[in-house]
Amino acid sequence: MSELLNRLLGPGEPEVTCELCFELLDEYVELELVGEDADERLPGMRAHLAGCPACHEDHESLLAFVSRRSRT
């Protein structure tokens, strides 16, 4: 699906709210960093991150920052 269609139609599957996404974001990122299946452990997060540009950016930032910190 094109980027524009994705923005207009969203992921089309069950997703968490922005509030719950923020609440779970630290756990989600740490699961990703240790190679766990974060999507299976925290259902609805992946779909929300695909559909919400702001939460997507917040996720990218936390993942990048924490992974950089854990390397130093």
Place this chain on the structure above:
Amino acid sequence: MAALAMPDVIVDETQDWLRDLRDPATREAACARLHPLLLRAARFEVARRNVPYGDRDDLALQAADDALIAILAKLDSFRGASRFTTWAYKFALLEAAVKARRRAWQRREVTIDDEAWGRIAERGGDQLETQELLAAIAAAVPRCLTDHQRRVLTALALDGVPVDVLAERLDTTRGALYKTLHDARRRLRAELEKEGLLP
């Protein structure tokens, strides 16, 4: 939700933070230790968002200050599912990101351009299927959505207005706007499914 099994040293470090931030006798010193970590995260974020160099220090400092206040207010909601520092960093990154997005849009007017729907198929590139879907969406928008849903969808999905910026201009919350966007998307998907354009 299952908690991550963490090494003892990390659990101990997290417990130390919680104890020191909760105890009035050690809170001030713990805040003084935490603030530089939050500032580092906020600086990382403002650099990622290409905030002009002259504004970065102020913006990062404000974000770290606001993050520390939010962390102290929400300390009891920390579930222990991650390291304490990972939990804390997300507040600093969020505060910095919101401030950076709002700063980038501070001199830009948010106008809802309904005319854009008439030109939307042109944005579908060469793919006929995409053009057809976009045209069907443009036709369905005035038919299926409320005025509020149409305005929110236009601003967020079509015009690329950041949700935090729109929330500030409309005096509402990011969560409330995303719920409106989600409902609008669901209505559009249902309409396209009815027309046989989506599986």
